[in-house]
Amino acid sequence: MNLPTIFSITESELDLNDLLAQITLTSTGAAAIFTGMVRGETARGDAHVTEYLEYEAYVPMAEAKMKQVADEIRERWPVIEGIAVVQRIGKLYPKTPTVLIACTAAHRDTGVFEAARYGIDRLKEIVPVWKKEIGPDGEEWVEGDYIPKPGE
Amino acid sequence: MNLPTIFSITESELDLNDLLAQITLTSTGAAAIFTGMVRGETARGDAHVTEYLEYEAYVPMAEAKMKQVADEIRERWPVIEGIAVVQRIGKLYPKTPTVLIACTAAHRDTGVFEAARYGIDRLKEIVPVWKKEIGPDGEEWVEGDYIPKPGE
Amino acid sequence: MNHIKLLFFATIRDRAGTKSLEMDIPTDLTIQGLKEKLSTDYPNLKESMKSVLITINREYAFDDAVVPPSAEIALFPPVSGG
Amino acid sequence: MNHIKLLFFATIRDRAGTKSLEMDIPTDLTIQGLKEKLSTDYPNLKESMKSVLITINREYAFDDAVVPPSAEIALFPPVSGG
Numbered sequence: 235m236n237l238p239t240i241f242s243i244t245e246s247e248l249d250l251n252d253l254l255a256q257i258t259l260t261s262t263g264a265a266a267i268f269t270g271m272v273r274g275e276t277a278r279g280d281a282h283v284t285e286y287l288e289y290e291a292y293v294p295m296a297e298a299k300m301k302q303v304a305d306e307i308r309e310r311w312p313v314i315e316g317i318a319v320v321q322r323i324g325k326l327y328p329k330t331p332t333v334l335i336a337c338t339a340a341h342r343d344t345g346v347f348e349a350a351r352y353g354i355d356r357l358k359e360i361v362p363v364w365k366k367e368i369g370p371d372g373e374e375w376v377e378g379d380y381i382p383k384p385g386e
Numbered sequence: 387m388n389l390p391t392i393f394s395i396t397e398s399e400l401d402l403n404d405l406l407a408q409i410t411l412t413s414t415g416a417a418a419i420f421t422g423m424v425r426g427e428t429a430r431g432d433a434h435v436t437e438y439l440e441y442e443a444y445v446p447m448a449e450a451k452m453k454q455v456a457d458e459i460r461e462r463w464p465v466i467e468g469i470a471v472v473q474r475i476g477k478l479y480p481k482t483p484t485v486l487i488a489c490t491a492a493h494r495d496t497g498v499f500e501a502a503r504y505g506i507d508r509l510k511e512i513v514p515v516w517k518k519e520i521g522p523d524g525e526e527w528v529e530g531d532y533i534p535k536p537g538e
Numbered sequence: 539m540n541h542i543k544l545l546f547f548a549t550i551r552d553r554a555g556t557k558s559l560e561m562d563i564p565t566d567l568t569i570q571g572l573k574e575k576l577s578t579d580y581p582n583l584k585e586s587m588k589s590v591l592i593t594i595n596r597e598y599a600f601d602d603a604v605v606p607p608s609a610e611i612a613l614f615p616p617v618s619g620g
Numbered sequence: 621m622n623h624i625k626l627l628f629f630a631t632i633r634d635r636a637g638t639k640s641l642e643m644d645i646p647t648d649l650t651i652q653g654l655k656e657k658l659s660t661d662y663p664n665l666k667e668s669m670k671s672v673l674i675t676i677n678r679e680y681a682f683d684d685a686v687v688p689p690s691a692e693i694a695l696f697p698p699v700s701g702g
Binding site: 422441442443444446447448450473484485506509510511512513514515516517518527528529530531532533534535536538 | 545547548549552591593596598600612614615616617618619620
């Protein structure tokens with residue numbers, strides 16, 4: 235069976251309808267989709283206001299690592315049918331979806347939610363994408379904290 | 387704060403982009419979205435093929451119970467910002483999204499996935515919607531099995 | 539007597555052969571009593587009354603509830619949406 | 621000598637003042653050795669070398685890995701996408 239796997243870095247708007255359709259098979263009955271968006275106001279930690287974020291990626295490696303995230307999902311949840319992992323880059327304003335992880339399966343109770351959750355957690359660990367936050371007080375790179383282990 | 391809550395029975399196509407935008411606030415950084423779709427081929431249980439499903443709803447009560455599902459989500463996960471609960475009815479063919487539950491929050495790790503999962507489970511228990519399955523061997527109502535308790 | 543409206547959905551509607559009907563019932567009739575009355579008046583519905591869900595004014599109702607005046611009563615099988 | 625390509629991203633690029641450069645390195649140079657060489661040749665990068673992530677041909681690499689011929693080496697801080 236040919237299971238659809240989408241992984242891409244894009245500068246275009248994320249189209250959830252289109253991405254979902256691309257990972258829906260005749261046997262699909264459920265999809266769990268995660269999207270992240272630019273927060274204009276953050277309350278947790280140092281409360282602050284964001285004017286926009288500027289995303290950049292090491293594109294060929296990022297796409298390869300997104301493929302790896304999809305492969306890891308399939309290994310852990312073999313019932314998953316379609317997977318989409320898409321990161322938007324460039325200058326992105328509050329309320330804009332920036333990243334999408336979607337997983338489909340025949341039923342909702344065999345791991346589809348857990349798979350999507352795993353996907354976004356993993357993307358934020360190993361996919362080489364960075365964002366700089368531009369606010370009223372200047373600009374600052376957002377700091378990640380995960381150090382990949384050998385083989386990751 | 388005015389938190390957006392969408393609950394509706396519709397005969398129109400589900401537009402995920404539009405629904406997500408409607409429940410995204412300036413403080414929103416994460417969304418978990420569940421969609422169910424018509425399966426054309428089912429392997430679990432009695433394996434069978436579906437030509438289409440015909441959905442009907444007791445519309446005013448269904449919308450009130452969808453609102454109740456949203457209220458229950460907010461009670462359990464007070465960090466949830468926006469909620470959308472939408473059920474499409476009518477004649478729906480394989481691969482078509484039929485139902486959507488979406489929850490937004492500032493961050494992805496405070497219950498947004500669990501809230502969406504709770505929402506779809508609850509919808510399938512108490513929201514008065516039924517579906518008839520039309521296949522090569524005729525038509526049959528899909529049987530639910532949940533008996534609501536007093537006060538539900 | 540109370541005048542009430544009955545709505546039928548899914549399998550129950552198929553058996554009733556109609557989406558809705560109106561009827562007059564005694565003022566103290568319970569849901570249990572209503573089920574018995576329907577079983578008698580509409581023999582096709584008798585079997586369905588064992589597992590039917592019933593709502594009074596769009597809230598789930600149970601056997602000992604008394605049907606209020608002008609109630610909107612719905613009868614349907616366990617839900618199967620999604 | 622090996623000819624390699626270096627790519628810098630995010631904070632590391634800001635400090636390097638360039639997105640990429642090419643250089644010749646000894647054939648047995650390790651990632652650890654490369655970091656030391658960069659700290660010496662580009663003093664601006666010295667501080668960054670403590671917490672930098674390094675990849676060889678798009679796979680994460682560690683201090684004792686030897687840099688292969690014609691490698692594409694990238695240097696960047698921990699990722700922060702999403």
